[in-house]
Amino acid sequence: MRFPGLICSTKELAAAQNPVIIDCRFDLSNPEWGYASWLEDHIQGALYAHLDGDLSGPIVRGQSGRHPLPDREILSERLRKWGVTNDSLVVTYDQGPGAYAARLWWLLRDLGHANVVVLDGGYNRWTNESRPITSSQPVPSTGSFHPTDALTRAVSAERILKDIQSDRTPRPNDPRLSLIDAREAVRFSGRAEPIDPVAGYIPGARSYFFAENLGQDGCFDLEVIRKRFSSMRDEDLVCYCGSGVTATHNILAIRLAGLNEPALYAGSWSGWITDPTRPVETDPDN
Incomplete structure (x- = not known):
């Protein structure tokens, strides 16, 4: 099926x-x-x-x-x-x-x-x-799954850093990376960081808290999702979060909005800050 x-x-x-x-x-x-x-x-x-x-x-x-x-x-x-x-x-x-x-x-x-x-x-x-x-526990028969070519996109910290440090002019067929941060606004801004040892966000990122993809009924709100992401149709989107989990929620939402597959930065914020030479920004007033 x-x-x-x-x-x-x-x-x-x-x-x-x-x-x-x-x-x-x-x-x-x-x-x-x-x-x-x-x-x-x-x-x-x-x-x-x-x-x-x-x-x-x-x-x-x-x-x-x-x-x-x-x-x-x-x-x-x-x-x-x-x-x-x-x-x-x-x-x-x-x-x-x-x-x-x-x-x-x-x-x-x-x-x-x-x-x-x-x-x-x-x-x-x-x-x-x-x-x-x-409460019964199923006992499945062994499957025959084997991996094939990925249907996803992923980028590394090195690729993001190179883009941040680049002074090239973006072109229609070669845009700069657009970073989408799925964490709650208070963590994104650096006003609070209850999980990771460093607060803030990757320079250039925009805050799109993943939970705002949902309506009051806890289901994806397609009208809201389209309003959130439709203007990004021509951007080279990269989604990240704290550790590569809630970013996938934004990837799913962006796909539901009809856009192309965004890339995942799997290391996300907790991976980015493992190297103290990587730039970090905060916005404590917002």
Whole structure:
């Protein structure tokens, strides 16, 4: 079964035939909360993916951000253990906002798997609609997934730094990078930094808090998303956040707005500041 879009509704998931459902619930302040919640209850057939253990690689002190991208073959093997094949419809969800689910959505597409969608509204919407849940743990058959060419774009810190330091004039077919920061405004500006040791943002970046992609119902608000991002259609967008997670939510939103695929700077802010020679800006008055 194939879904035409990038997200799916609870109704569409309920009607889907043989999807591979992956529960990505997570809490940065309590890393085992998501797994404990999955053990307690989850959507029928859902397997659990841990942000730190499954969807990230080892942290390299002084080099990587807090959530490095996992090794492609290691992640591919996990997908096979979860029963994923190259023909599988994969549905990802988290507690609601969708950032952790979007991380797996991006990773699957990075492995060349296009048939993946994020459950709009997540587990909160599913349970608020009194849809069926269970505590039983599925035992999937081993899948045959193998990675193919990436459907994503990624840039390095070195590429961003080169662009910042360049004095070249942008051209229509060779624009400068446009950095989009998904963190909350108070962190972007440097007024507060509760997670990373240095506050601020990468020079030239603009603040687009990922949660503002959602409506009051916790689902993607397509009208708002189009207003936020449609003017960026001709820009070479690069999304980042604190550690390469919520940036994927903005990538998903930008795609929903009909724009081309933005690049991900996976190291994000926590990776950028590992090198003290890289420039940092703050805007404490805003």
